[in-house]
Amino acid sequence: MTASSQTICIFGGTGFIGHQIVRELAGKGYRIKVAGRVPERIFDLKPCGAVGQIVPVACDYRDEESVRHALAGCDAAVNCIGILYEKGKAARFDRIHTQLPAQIARICEEEGVERFIHLSALGVDKASSRYAKSKLAGEEDVLKAFPKATILRPSVVFGPGDNFFNMFAKIAVISPALPLIGGGQTKFQPVYVGDVSDAVRLAITMPAIGENNPQGKIYELGGPDILTFKDIYEELFKQTGRKKALINLPWGIAALQGGLMNVFLPNPPLTADQVCTLKTDNIVSEGALTLANLGILPTSMSTILPTYLARFKPGGRFHSKNQERQAS
Numbered sequence: 201m202t203a204s205s206q207t208i209c210i211f212g213g214t215g216f217i218g219h220q221i222v223r224e225l226a227g228k229g230y231r232i233k234v235a236g237r238v239p240e241r242i243f244d245l246k247p248c249g250a251v252g253q254i255v256p257v258a259c260d261y262r263d264e265e266s267v268r269h270a271l272a273g274c275d276a277a278v279n280c281i282g283i284l285y286e287k288g289k290a291a292r293f294d295r296i297h298t299q300l301p302a303q304i305a306r307i308c309e310e311e312g313v314e315r316f317i318h319l320s321a322l323g324v325d326k327a328s329s330r331y332a333k334s335k336l337a338g339e340e341d342v343l344k345a346f347p348k349a350t351i352l353r354p355s356v357v358f359g360p361g362d363n364f365f366n367m368f369a370k371i372a373v374i375s376p377a378l379p380l381i382g383g384g385q386t387k388f389q390p391v392y393v394g395d396v397s398d399a400v401r402l403a404i405t406m407p408a409i410g411e412n413n414p415q416g417k418i419y420e421l422g423g424p425d426i427l428t429f430k431d432i433y434e435e436l437f438k439q440t441g442r443k444k445a446l447i448n449l450p451w452g453i454a455a456l457q458g459g460l461m462n463v464f465l466p467n468p469p470l471t472a473d474q475v476c477t478l479k480t481d482n483i484v485s486e487g488a489l490t491l492a493n494l495g496i497l498p499t500s501m502s503t504i505l506p507t508y509l510a511r512f513k514p515g516g517r518f519h520s521k522n523q524e525r526q527a528s
């Protein structure tokens with residue numbers, strides 16, 4: 201079957217990773233149904249494909265028939281729905297990371313969808329945060345409902361539009377100092393969003409036979425660089441030309457601050473639960489299936505970060521050229 205004859209449903213296509221997956225699959229010629237709560241946000245994705253190639257589908261996740269309607273006639277489905285913190289009754293970890301993926305997986309099975317790719321997160325089997333526990337329970341329930349599902353667990357994901365490097369770069373523009381939570385020694389293995397979307401595409405297309413069959417497997421997605429939180433700040437300072445002081449924030453104080461931010465801010469940059477997640481290293485486990493098992497050579501941060509962090513330099517993207525001109 202060719203890509204152009206296949207339809208893929210993407211849940212969470214309006215998000216950072218989902219958007220890249222839509223672009224990747226559209227570029228390969230798939231017909232894409234993007235399911236989401238707010239149709240206006242999905243319409244913004246239409247330029248990623250040719251006329252009629254990307255079909256927005258309004259989805260009310262409380263209504264099972266709405267999810268079934270989104271999946272009807274699809275060959276594969278991808279779930280990129282996720283939240284970083286809980287807010288109100290609608291955005292609770294158990295609902296978004298456990299019940300919802302299990303519901304989508306069950307309906308995929310009932311509707312005869314061939315493949316289901318579920319985005320989880322690296323370290324959910326080790327961290328003791330509520331975020332991690334809800335993600336791990338989601339993986340287990342997805343595999344129970346759809347045993348052929350492929351689970352992808354990325355480390356922190358970087359790329360234009362990410363919510364990690366961009367957020368700290370924005371803070372560095374206005375703040376004289378940045379917090380080193382718990383001493384900043386937690387390790388990360390940042391992975392490029394383009395490699396994550398490649399992994400999704402390959403999990404859809406790789407043959408369902410032999411040892412490379414991706415179905416029913418869990419892949420841990422990390423990039424080529426392993427860095428501590430402190431190293432990540434140093435990389436950020438290098439890329440943005442903004443050297444800031446680093447202030448050690450002990451775990452207890454960080455958790456207290458995070459707890460207050462979660463209560464008082466609509467989009468908290470830190471929560472107590474995230475502080476709990478940060479206590480565990482976020483790196484690929486020994487013996488895990490990785491990007492290499494999908495035939496992907498991971499992209500380094502040094503190749504990609506300059507393409508979108510240069511705009512945070514004191515004089516903007518053309519910082520050094522401006523300085524040279526003024527000096528002459």
Ligand SMILES: NC(=O)c1ccc[n+]([C@@H]2O[C@H](COP(=O)([O-])OP(=O)(O)OC[C@H]3O[C@@H](n4cnc5c(N)ncnc54)[C@H](OP(=O)(O)O)[C@@H]3O)[C@@H](O)[C@H]2O)c1
Nearest residue numbers: 212213214215216217218237280281282319321354356357
């Ligand atoms: N980004 C990372 O560094 C990273 C690292 C590890 C794992 N992951 C996982 O990868 C997946 C995608 O991450 P991302 O960075 O692309 O996230 P994102 O940019 O925050 O996008 C989240 C998506 O989830 C949808 N969503 C949020 N709350 C929802 C709700 N209450 N009901 C239904 N849909 C809801 C959003 O749709 P609307 O447009 O309707 O709001 C959006 O499409 C998530 O599962 C995340 O946990 C991400």
